[in-house]
Amino acid sequence: MSTDSREKILRAATPLFAEEGYDRVSLRKISEASGVNSAMISYYFGGKKGLFDAAFASQLEALEGFLSLDVEAEDPRTVFRCYAEAAVAVHEESPYLLPYLYRVMLAPDGETPTFAETIGKVYGHLVRALERGMAAGLFREDLDTSATALLFAGSINFHFLSRRFRDGIALRGTRFPDEKTYIAQALAIFLRGIAKEGT
Amino acid sequence: MSTDSREKILRAATPLFAEEGYDRVSLRKISEASGVNSAMISYYFGGKKGLFDAAFASQLEALEGFLSLDVEAEDPRTVFRCYAEAAVAVHEESPYLLPYLYRVMLAPDGETPTFAETIGKVYGHLVRALERGMAAGLFREDLDTSATALLFAGSINFHFLSRRFRDGIALRGTRFPDEKTYIAQALAIFLRGIAKEGT
DNA sequence: GTCTATATTGCGATAGAC
DNA sequence: GTCTATCGCAATATAGAC
Numbered sequence: 001m002s003t004d005s006r007e008k009i010l011r012a013a014t015p016l017f018a019e020e021g022y023d024r025v026s027l028r029k030i031s032e033a034s035g036v037n038s039a040m041i042s043y044y045f046g047g048k049k050g051l052f053d054a055a056f057a058s059q060l061e062a063l064e065g066f067l068s069l070d071v072e073a074e075d076p077r078t079v080f081r082c083y084a085e086a087a088v089a090v091h092e093e094s095p096y097l098l099p100y101l102y103r104v105m106l107a108p109d110g111e112t113p114t115f116a117e118t119i120g121k122v123y124g125h126l127v128r129a130l131e132r133g134m135a136a137g138l139f140r141e142d143l144d145t146s147a148t149a150l151l152f153a154g155s156i157n158f159h160f161l162s163r164r165f166r167d168g169i170a171l172r173g174t175r176f177p178d179e180k181t182y183i184a185q186a187l188a189i190f191l192r193g194i195a196k197e198g199t
Numbered sequence: 200m201s202t203d204s205r206e207k208i209l210r211a212a213t214p215l216f217a218e219e220g221y222d223r224v225s226l227r228k229i230s231e232a233s234g235v236n237s238a239m240i241s242y243y244f245g246g247k248k249g250l251f252d253a254a255f256a257s258q259l260e261a262l263e264g265f266l267s268l269d270v271e272a273e274d275p276r277t278v279f280r281c282y283a284e285a286a287v288a289v290h291e292e293s294p295y296l297l298p299y300l301y302r303v304m305l306a307p308d309g310e311t312p313t314f315a316e317t318i319g320k321v322y323g324h325l326v327r328a329l330e331r332g333m334a335a336g337l338f339r340e341d342l343d344t345s346a347t348a349l350l351f352a353g354s355i356n357f358h359f360l361s362r363r364f365r366d367g368i369a370l371r372g373t374r375f376p377d378e379k380t381y382i383a384q385a386l387a388i389f390l391r392g393i394a395k396e397g398t
Numbered sequence: 399g400t401c402t403a404t405a406t407t408g409c410g411a412t413a414g415a416c
Numbered sequence: 417g418t419c420t421a422t423c424g425c426a427a428t429a430t431a432g433a434c
Contacts, residue, residue, distance in 0.1 A: 003417095005417080005418085020306070021220075021222070021305070021306055023220070023222035023223060024222060024306070026408080026409065026410085027409080027410060027411085028408085028409080028410095036418090037417095037418060037419055037420090038410090038411095039411085039412075039418075039419070039420085040417080040418070040419090041410095041411095042410080042411060042412070043417075043418085047410075047411075048409095048410065048411090099305060102301065102305060102360075103305060104364075105360070105361060105363070105364040106220065106298060106301060106302060106305070106360075106363075107219070107220055107223070123373075127373075142384075143384070144376050144380065144381070144384060146373050146374060146375050146376065147358075147375065147376050147380065147381045147384055147385070148384065148388070150357065150358065150361065150365075150375075150381075151354050151357070151358075151381075151384070151385050151388065153357075154353055154354055154356075154357025154358070154360075154361070155350050155353055155354050155357075157353075157357075158349065158350070158352075158353025158354075158356075158357060159346075159349065159350075159353070161301075161304070161305075161353075162304060162349065162353070164304070164305075165303075165304040166349075174322075174326075174345050175345060176345050176346065176349075177343050177345065177346050181343065181346065182343070182346045182349075182350075185341075185342070185343055185346050185347065185350070186346070186350050188392070189347070189350065189389065189392035189393055190388065190392060191392075192391065192392045193387070193388035193389060193390075193391045193392030194388055202399095204399080204400085225426075225427065225428085226427080226428065226429085227426085227427080227428095235400090236399095236400060236401055236402090237428090237429095238400075238401065238402085238429085238430075239399080239400070239401090240428095240429095241428080241429060241430075242399075242400085246428075246429075247427095247428065247429090
């Protein structure tokens with residue numbers, strides 16, 4: 001079966017790690033879910049941590065789309081719209097990215113250099129768009145770019161982060177709009193909130 | 200020493216659970232950190248889960264301040280300002296709440312009825328404030344109240360949630376404003392973003 | 399209430415046959 | 417590449433002496 005087993009392991013492990021977290025997923029569980037003998041995990045990935053890193057990295061690739069945006073050429077507002085669109089797309093095609101992201105944020109134990117680098121780039125795009133927008137007189141001049149970039153990213157991501165919690169435990173009975181509606185509204189509120197007075 | 204040991208355990212366990220997560224904290228570790236024999240944990244809390252729940256519940260009490268607000272009597276905008284102020288205060292006096300909260304959100308395994316109830320109430324306050332503000336002509340009429348409440352809470356909380364990550368791993372070298380500056384700006388952007396046109 | 403000692407379980411990893 | 421068998425370890429929990 002050649003390296004087919006490698007793929008099977010990765011495919012089974014990715015959702016498990018995202019949903020249950022690193023510590024709650026045992027190699028035995030991954031072995032059962034993938035149908036591949038547990039010894040193969042060490043064989044292909046060098047151990048549990050190696051498998052986790054591989055699974056995480058595969059999800060991070062979903063951000064490449066946004067990162068390829070030429071932030072110096074676009075209207076600053078477009079950068080935020082693109083981020084929002086990318087977030088929806090990313091979540092659809094790579095639904096395990098956000099859980100991974102927040103788990104790593106909450107438990108920054110091991111080294112995650114690729115992760116830090118990728119997130120740093122995304123963040124840099126947002127900060128740069130704010131700087132350009134302020135220089136162009138589109139945005140308020142009293143914005144702290146670091147804080148505002150964080151605020152924006154947090155606003156968009158929170159919807160995905162809280163999804164399981166909203167649906168499963170609390171806030172039952174409350175109707176939530178779908179992704180696109182939420183994102184559109186978050187974007188509208190944010191862009192209106194940072195716009196220069198009299199626009 | 201009477202039930203002094205109970206307190207020692209709780210005080211040692213609370214930050215450990217918040218920082219490292221449920222699974223990474225062993226009863227041995229708590230025993231060492233607290234200076235109390237590990238057998239006392241089961242004696243007082245019935246087990247590890249019981250201790251975690253007790254630690255979590257003790258942190259949730261910090262939200263009582265905001266919950267005691269009379270949301271029907273206040274200016275709707277004041278409710279949001281109060282939430283923001285409460286978030287800063289809560290984080291100062293109860294810095295372990297947010298990590299707990301998000302860990303439970305990401306891993307909603309066991310039952311957390313108190314948690315769901317408390318968060319539901321906080322959420323209800325925000326939704327109600329939005330409804331009243333829209334009815335009073337203060338806020339835009341096209342707001343989805345559920346989505347907007349979530350957006351606001353996410354904006355405010357994200358700052359605290361991401362703190363360790365920002366400081367420790369990625370985004371090093373970026374200067375972040377202190378809590379009060381961030382919160383003030385988030386509040387200003389949000390309130391401006393949801394305000395009715397021409398205010 | 400407190401402690402020691404231990405029962406029991408499950409983990410990640412790997413040696414070695416095939 | 418794959419599998420079985422197992423090692424060594426750390427986890428939670430508790431029985432029972434004090």
